[in-house]
Each structure stands twice: as C-alpha cells, then as structure tokens.
Amino acid sequence: MNRSFRHLYTPPEPLRIGSLQLSMPLILAPMAGISDLPFRTLHRRHGCELAFTEMISARSLAYGSRQTLTMLSISDTDRPVGVQLLGNDPDMLVRTLDIIHTMPFSLIDINAACPVPKVTSRGEGAGLLREDPKRIERLVGVVVRATHLPVTIKIRTGWDDDSLVAVDVARAAESAGAAAICVHGRTRMQRYGGRVNRGAIAEVKRTVNIPVIASGDAFSPRLILRTFEETGCDGVMIARGALGNPWAFQDVMQYLTTGEYSDRRSISEICSAMHDHLELCCEYYGERGGTVLFRKFFTWYAKGIKTGRQYKERVFSVTEQAAMKAVICELEQANPQVLPLYEAYDKEMLDSMPDSHGRAGSS
Template sequence: MQIGPIKLDNPVIAAPMAGVTDRAFRIIAREQGCGLAVTEMVSDLALLYANPRTYRMLDFREEKYPLSVQIFGSNPDAMGKAAAIVVERGAHLVDINMGCPTPKIVKNGEGSALMKNPELAGKIVESVVKAIPGIPVTVKFRKGWDEDSVNAVEFARIVEAAGASAVSVHGRTRNQFYSGKADWKIIEQVKAAVAVPVIGNGDVWTPQDAVRLLESTGCDGIMVGRGAMGNPWLFRQIVHFLQCREELAPPTARERIDTAIRHLELMVESKGEHVAVFEMRKHAAWYTKGIRGAARIREIINQARTQQEIVDILNSLLH
C-alpha cells in the first residue's frame, strides 16, 4: 500500500486512540508487524503554545519509519502551523482527526463536528497540505454525524480535492460512538468515489474480519483499533492471514505477560514511573483478559505504586 510517496510494508494500520497509542504501544505494534502506527490525537493549539505534556507526546525514539502523527483542531491557519511543528519533530505523515466523537472535542467544532461543516474541513486540509509540501496528509472521519446526515462520500470527495493523499473511514456515525455495528457498505461507497487510497475502520477483531473488510469493500488498507488493545499480536495474525490464509497460534500466557512487562518498561522510559504505573492499569487489564486468576490480579495492580510491584504481580499469574 502506498500513501503519497510513502510505501508501507503492508496495509495493516494501528488506529489512533487517545490514551492508548502512545510511544510504547506504537513500538510494540510495529514489532508485531503493522505497516503504520498513528499517534494519539494532538491538539493544534497545544502545539502552538508549546504545551510540555503535548510535546512529550512527540517522543519518537526507536520508532520505525514511517510514523503518522494525528492532529486535531478547527482553525485552518492553526492546523497548518501545527502540522509544520509535528513534521519538524519527525512525522512522515500527518493525519487530521475529523472523526472523534467525544463531547469535549465536538463542542469546540473539532473531530466529527467537522462532518457538519465540509467546507471548513476542506479549508483545513488545504491549509495543512500547503504548510507541509511533500508530506502526505491523510484524513480520518466517520460515516456521518447521524443516520439522517450520512455524508462520508461527499466528505471524502471534498478532502480529496483539498489535497488529502488518503482517507480513513470509520463505518459508524458520530451518534453511534462505538456502539452497534460498523457499516462497511459506506467504506465501499467511499472507495468507489475517490481515487486516493481508502482505509477501512470498524469492527476488525480477527484476521478473518480483516479479509472480509478488504474483500467486501475493495478498500486499500485496514485500520485496527480496539481489537489490538492488550492484543498487539492481532497485527501479525492479520498480516500472516492476508499472505497465507492460515491462522497463527495465539500468544501463550508467558508471551502475553512478557509483552505487558515490556510495554510497562517502554512507558516508564517515556513518562516516568509514577505516570506509567498509573496508566498501565488499563493495559494490564487488557493483556491479562482470559488468563486464570486475572480478575483478582487486576484489583491488586490497581493498588500498585511501583514498576517492580506490577512486574511481580503480572509474573505471579504464571505460577
């Protein structure tokens, strides 16, 4: 799969997820074979005001080429300047978030609220493309705001005309958030309407789902989100299944625990022990899901205060 001048090793992409796809997650996702990992969404204004926490999110040490940074905002000029900052800091692609459904983003006219204002969305894309010549700009959006305003096809045409090099389409409306079923038909319709690569997103939980999404929509790439939380092996399973149509064995309990511990180590490296230990709680719950005794262990992890405590607690699941 190719996005502008950038060729990906494979069409399997780790979706941007706030509070999840930090440096630690991205490194592990790439180690597990995904062709591209997208950062958590980064605020344009936070970048312009040099917010220290936001700048720490742009820590790309040890990450494989290429890297996509997702930015969000609703002011074309500010978004162009923000794009230039993330490229200066190492981004190889810039993704624009026009799909986030959370109220605090939407109330500012950002994220999926932009689907109600396609003209402004086009201006934002134009500004970002102009600010970073030669760098591919991608746009992630949804089926529409609600079932009465499904406009993904029109929206895709507008951002393509504005200079987007690829689009990612989540087959749910904003009003659905993450409930119900993703409508893959809308992804097929977008694919038929534009010439740039189309990445399908929504309800990819297994390698078989990934193949069905590709075959039923004709899309060029697969974006995997919630299915990979605590399950980065899904990336290698999908890549292998696409190539060979055979299933890989699931990770062993030992592999799951070792990867969770490595995830924690990478988080400590990026964020310090205090923050990493707190943020690891949700990841530990995802990594240990289904392992015998995990429910009790999760309660104990939520009381942990140090990296070593979490390592010892995780290892205790194997004894």
C-alpha cells in the same frame, strides 16, 4: 488453534500514501490515551509498520503546551509514524507545522472523527462533519499547501443516520489534495457501538481515487478479511483489536497471506509482552508514572486469561514497577487457562452475519 480458510482476499497492491510506500495494508490507529510511544514501540516489535500518534490538539500545540509537546515524542525505531491533528482553524493547524516539520513524521492526519461532546461542540473532530464539505476542503487544502508531507483525513460515515456525508466529504478531501482517507464506518451518534456500515465505506472507495482505509470492528483476522472483501478498501486500521494484543498485526498478515493464524498465545508469551510493555512505559514515564499507566493495559492483557480478573483487581493499587513485575511473574507461574484471542469476536460479529455474497461466516 490453527484454522484454515479457502477464500482469501489478496490486497491488490501494497498500500501507498503519497510518497509513503508500505509493505502491509494494516495501520495502528490513533487512540487517545493509548497510542503513545511505548504502545507503538511494542506493536512495532511484533510487526506493525505504520502507526499514528493519538490526536493532538492543534491549539494546545500552537500555544506550546508542554504536555502536548510530550505527546509528539518519537524514537529512532518509531518509524514511519503519522501525527494526527485535531482542529478546525486553518491558521492554527498551519502554525503547528513549524513544530511538526522539525520532527521525522511521515504523514499528517486531520481528525474529523472524534465523537467526544467537548470536542464536537467546538466544531472539531466529528463536529466537522456537520459543516458544509467545502469547509473540510479548505481545511485540508490549507494544510496540503503548507507542508511537504502527505496529508490524510480520518472521518466517520456522518453525524447520524440521517446525515451520511462520507462520500461528499471524501470527494472534498480528495479535491483538496488529501493523500488518503480513513473512514470509521460508524456515525458520530454511534460512537463506538452498533454495527459498522461497511457499505458506506465501499461507497467512498467507489467514489475516490485516493487510498481508502477502513476502520471499525477490526478485532480479528477474519473480521479484517471481511472488511477488505466487503469494502474493497486499500487498508485497515487496527484500534481496539490491538489492546492487549501486540500480535494482531502478525496474525492478520499471516492469515491474509497463508489462510492460517494462531488463535491462542501461551501464558508465557502474554506475560513476556506484559513485561516488555511495562518496561517501555517505565522508561518513558518514569517508574511510578509508567507503572500506574500500565495498569489499564494489564486489564486488557488479563481479559484473555481465565482467572485474569483476580489479578486485575490487585494491580489497581500497584505503584511500583517491581511490584507489578511480581504480579506478572505470579500470573505466569499460576499457569492459568488462556482464552482464544479472536473466537468470541468472530462468533458475535461474523458467524451470525452473512457476508455481502450471502455466505455464512464460518468456514
């Protein structure tokens, strides 16, 4: 289904983060357990430009954990890519640079957003938001001085509704030399639920002069347009909206530039993306490891298919690449009904909610 809209947002200028010039204002988010090399590669084939690694523990990296080193893998086509570091110890972060500088990363991002208790209880991730912003200023400053790469930080609006600190933290990061700031418009206590506070992101944008990237509920072209309009942000990060949807970047760009997008993929397009993704996983993790890992991605692709559920249950026990391929082929041959990619999100999050100008969401 093609949809047209009259009021389109035109991003003011291409996104520039330090020395990195981008042609689009969209970024593939860091996602633990998701944003590996196969996932990034698949999204790049469909139009993504800048992507991030999942968060990498600075401590594990500094101590040479092999598993953590594997998470840093990038390929010749996986550029530009930013590495996201998790840590609150300036020395530990600086120690990782000996490794990071040997690899072709374009950016270093510091995670001050992870809500997981195991992380925050150590004062890392969103735990940093409970500290005096001076602490973040020191942390960012130490890394900025120790690297030639642009340094960015990803934060949340605050720890909870009573401590919305994004503006203070953004100021601190900017004065320490951060090249951009990404704000997930939820508090740590909200984790991934509840409404995104676009007003808080807009306040950060009004306060700092570095680029502001918005994160939160980037599930559809219209939701992303709304985020640009209501926050004035310079870029939007796509996270859960990219799961099972490698077309997210091209759809959003098409919508921002032409006012139209396609809300539906054919079953053969979906199955072809699944085959590609499975292939990439198996190349990277080996046949068994790649197939087992791909199971969770299968469920995200299947979410958009009417009878997807019965296939989801079947793939839980599949461990061979050939068997997984056979299920995907069977799915394609069954030619089930494909659901619109974005309609349900727009209905739930947009059409019921007036925008900041009081306009109804639907066109």
